[in-house]
Amino acid sequence: MDSQEDPSLSSRPKEGAEEEKTQSKNALKKAAKEKEKAERAAKRQLQERQEKERSEASDTAKHLYGTLQSSSNPSNTLPRQKSSELAELYEAEENQEITIDARIHNARVQSAKLAFLVLREEAHTIQAVIAEGGPHKISRQMVKWCGGISGESIVRVTGLVKQPKEPVSSASISNFELHVEKIYLISEAAQKLPVQVKDCMRAPPVNEETVEGEVDTEGQGAPVVGLATRLNNRVLDVRAAANQAIFQLQSGISNLFIEYMTKNGFCWINSPKLVGAATEGGAGVFEVKYFETKAYLSQSPQFFKQMAIAMDMKRVCEIGPVFRAENSNTHRHLTEFTGLDFEMVIKDHYHEVLAFGESLIIFIIRSLQNRPEYVRLTKVVDQVFPGAGNFKLPTGDSAVRLTFAEGVKLLNEKGTEAAEYDDLSTAQEKALGKIILEKYGTDFYSLDKFPSAIRPFYTLPDAENPKVSNSYDFFMRGQEIMSGAQRVHNYEQLCEQMRKNDPPLDPLSEGFRHYTEAFRYGCAPHGGGGLGLNRILQFYLGLPDIRFATLFPRDPGRLAP
Numbered sequence: 332m333d334s335q336e337d338p339s340l341s342s343r344p345k346e347g348a349e350e351e352k353t354q355s356k357n358a359l360k361k362a363a364k365e366k367e368k369a370e371r372a373a374k375r376q377l378q379e380r381q382e383k384e385r386s387e388a389s390d391t392a393k394h395l396y397g398t399l400q401s402s403s404n405p406s407n408t409l410p411r412q413k414s415s416e417l418a419e420l421y422e423a424e425e426n427q428e429i430t431i432d433a434r435i436h437n438a439r440v441q442s443a444k445l446a447f448l449v450l451r452e453e454a455h456t457i458q459a460v461i462a463e464g465g466p467h468k469i470s471r472q473m474v475k476w477c478g479g480i481s482g483e484s485i486v487r488v489t490g491l492v493k494q495p496k497e498p499v500s501s502a503s504i505s506n507f508e509l510h511v512e513k514i515y516l517i518s519e520a521a522q523k524l525p526v527q528v529k530d531c532m533r534a535p536p537v538n539e540e541t542v543e544g545e546v547d548t549e550g551q552g553a554p555v556v557g558l559a560t561r562l563n564n565r566v567l568d569v570r571a572a573a574n575q576a577i578f579q580l581q582s583g584i585s586n587l588f589i590e591y592m593t594k595n596g597f598c599w600i601n602s603p604k605l606v607g608a609a610t611e612g613g614a615g616v617f618e619v620k621y622f623e624t625k626a627y628l629s630q631s632p633q634f635f636k637q638m639a640i641a642m643d644m645k646r647v648c649e650i651g652p653v654f655r656a657e658n659s660n661t662h663r664h665l666t667e668f669t670g671l672d673f674e675m676v677i678k679d680h681y682h683e684v685l686a687f688g689e690s691l692i693i694f695i696i697r698s699l700q701n702r703p704e705y706v707r708l709t710k711v712v713d714q715v716f717p718g719a720g721n722f723k724l725p726t727g728d729s730a731v732r733l734t735f736a737e738g739v740k741l742l743n744e745k746g747t748e749a750a751e752y753d754d755l756s757t758a759q760e761k762a763l764g765k766i767i768l769e770k771y772g773t774d775f776y777s778l779d780k781f782p783s784a785i786r787p788f789y790t791l792p793d794a795e796n797p798k799v800s801n802s803y804d805f806f807m808r809g810q811e812i813m814s815g816a817q818r819v820h821n822y823e824q825l826c827e828q829m830r831k832n833d834p835p836l837d838p839l840s841e842g843f844r845h846y847t848e849a850f851r852y853g854c855a856p857h858g859g860g861g862l863g864l865n866r867i868l869q870f871y872l873g874l875p876d877i878r879f880a881t882l883f884p885r886d887p888g889r890l891a892p
Contacts, residue, residue: 416455421506430487437482447459461473467512482527528570530554569882598647600647648673653668663876685779689730723773738778808873813861815860
């Protein structure tokens with residue numbers, strides 16, 4: 332049989348050639364389009380560059396604005412006037428020329444000839460005006476550039492202080508504005524931020540039904556920013572004016588504590604925070620690896636304060652971190668907080684210590700209420716947390732002081748059940764605070780003579796009634812801010828109370844031996860107390876959560892940032 336050529340085989344090369352020819356034409360067309368596109372882009376870039384060059388050539392103010400260039404050679408940096416702080420401008424003078432470094436809180440272009448900035452430094456804000464013309468020949472290019480600076484960027488501004496026609500209600504410095512002469516960009520912030528500082532200037536929602544990120548119709552249409560989001564973006568959150576004011580007030584409380592202690596002859600000590608045993612003899616301590624053995628984070632400087640008294644340091648104090656491994660997820664508990672501690676020798680009666688502590692708190696609160704810098708900061712907080720400035724103290728220099736039994740009696744009389752020898756719950760403390768505010772007109776008071784059974788082993792029992800002790804707590808707005816007591820200073824009594832403790836403690840164990848031995852060598856009667864800085868700030872301002880009064884909170888669910 333003769334073989335015949337398959338027609339399909341002879342047609343395949345022709346089909347392949349046609350396909351290649353089509354692909355080649357498509358590639359050429361695509362390349363031509365790409366070339367045309369590139370040429371148009373290059374032409375556009377050239378036009379933009381030429382336009383920019385013409386604009387810069389005609390810009391009469393190009394030396395008055397732009398990015399500030401850093402230099403390692405001081406002679407190469409821009410000359411500048413003596414810098415000012417925004418806080419100084421409340422008392423500024425008309426036409427005073429100042430230079431400040433501040434953040435762009437807000438930028439708004441009114442027209443090609445006019446733009447407004449709100450400059451912010453810590454808790455203070457001022458309106459800045461950039462207007463075309465004037466003695467410095469401000470250009471439209473400068474006006475446009477200023478309006479385009481991203482929020483939160485840091486700028487250096489030189490300008491004249493002027494009185495506006497009407498007070499600027501949107502700025503804390505409402506009686507002045509700044510007419511810009513020069514402005515330079517120091518540090519540019521990202522255009523897109525995870526949270527807006529202006530949204531953090533409103534109180535977070537207290538309504539559990541409010542959803543994070545939703546628009547709050549009662550808050551001028553701004554998105555809701557909850558506590559968790561704030562803490563996760565703490566760097567931006569604390570830039571808000573009220574938060575700046577909160578932490579400046581916290582610094583103020585520390586400074587007032589230092590001032591009062593120094594004035595009263597206290598010696599500052601720094602106790603270790605790594606210890607070989609649980610300082611209070613119970614649970615609730617953080618265990619850490621310490622080379623080949625274990626160590627613990629200190630629950631309190633208590634032992635070291637008492638040992639310092641045994642060293643004949645008659646009055647000691649310190650400010651330092653305190654660690655509590657308590658799984659308490661409440662509005663007033665943290666696993667790490669700042670303690671203000673003091674201890675002092677008793678001459679005749681432990682009420683010397685109690686009265687000293689009461690006077691300390693009254694001094695701190697009255698200073699916060701009367702010193703102008705703290706009054707101004709409290710007003711800033713009050714704009715976000717209404718009632719921040721309404722903390723009440725009794726008239727005179729004495730605090731309201733009740734015994735624990737008297738406090739229990741008041742609770743029972745008002746229908747809140749309480750037992751004379753049981754500790755008070757948080758609800759009972761708050762109820763008592765309301766009763767005392769109504770009865771005595773004060774948000775601060777002390778309770779004396781707590782039941783011995785609910786106090787630490789080193790607390791001295793009352794000589795006439797051992798069921799109660801020479802111990803006391805301080806309260807602000809019905810919540811505890813300090814525990815204190817006269818301590819056991821007799822070696823035999825201390826060892827006995829440790830052995831009777833629940834659970835029993837061995838005074839000769841390695842964890843307690845150095846502490847108890849201090850009393851074998853003789854120690855003066857003494858007492859003291861431990862205050863929580865975060866709680867003082869929280870309850871003085873009436874903040875809803877202690878985390879607002881803590882820069883970087885640590886609680887059972889948070890270890891960062």
